[in-house]
Amino acid sequence: MSAEHSAAVAYVLINCDIGKEKEVLEELKKIPGVIEAHLLYGVYDIIVKASGKNNTEIREMILTKIRRIPGVKRTLTMPVVE
Numbered sequence: 091m092s093a094e095h096s097a098a099v100a101y102v103l104i105n106c107d108i109g110k111e112k113e114v115l116e117e118l119k120k121i122p123g124v125i126e127a128h129l130l131y132g133v134y135d136i137i138v139k140a141s142g143k144n145n146t147e148i149r150e151m152i153l154t155k156i157r158r159i160p161g162v163k164r165t166l167t168m169p170v171v172e
Contacts, residue, residue, distance in 0.1 A: 099141045099170040100148045103134040110161030111135045117159045
C-alpha cells in the first residue's frame with residue numbers, strides 16, 4: 091500500500107520561530123509519513139500532508155517528531171475524514 095493510499099491522512103499547519111522556516115521544512119521532509127511539506131505566506135508558515143496506518147500513528151508522528159523539531163512553535167492538525 092503506498093503512502094497516498096494509507097488508511098489515514100491529515101494536514102498539519104505549522105507556525106515556526108522567525109527565520110527557522112526553511113530549516114524546519116528540511117527536517118519535516120526527512121520524517122517517514124510526511125507526504126508533502128510546503129512553505130506558506132499568511133497566518134501559518136508551513137503545511138504538511140501526513141499519512142499513517144491510522145489516526146493514532148499520525149498523532150504519534152506529530153507529538154514525537156514534528157513538534158520536537160527545533161523552531162516549531164505551534165501546530166494545528168486537521169485529519170481528513172473522507
